[in-house]
Amino acid sequence: MRRIDVFGIGIGIFLAGAIGYGVFKAAGLDSTQAGIWSQVLLVGGLLGWVATYLFRAGTKTMTYHQQRKDYEDAAFQKRLDEMTPEEIEALKAEIEKE
Known part of the structure; x- marks a missing residue:
């Protein structure tokens, strides 16, 4: 993986969090709740990615x-x-x- 790929993935994750926050905010949640739920989604995605990595490493x-x-x-x-x-x-x- 090249450095530019790492930067692209990092920016993509940042934008996904911002978009998730915006969606939750537009759905009627207050700022705190929208922030919490967008973080829950990002952490869930991170844990899912780690699980696939561990599965590929194990197999x-x-x-x-x-x-x-x-x-x-x-x-x-x-x-x-x-x-x-x-x-x-x-x-x-x-x-x-x-």
Whole structure:
């Protein structure tokens, strides 16, 4: 993620809070209540985002893990392609032995 993306997300969250405040204010709540409810929505959104992050981290479906798995699979396939049939048979025999 680039720095400009982080700034954009921060400004977007700030604007979402302001819009939420305005909607609650227009719905007839006083300033205090509108502020509280807009914060409740923002904190709820933050907790939801953290929950999805923890789920992706726990299941190892994050971009880093996927890229690393793809790299390891490609490196293994390349090594396998470079092996002779005799070496492949020896490897299979070793695996079966274990």
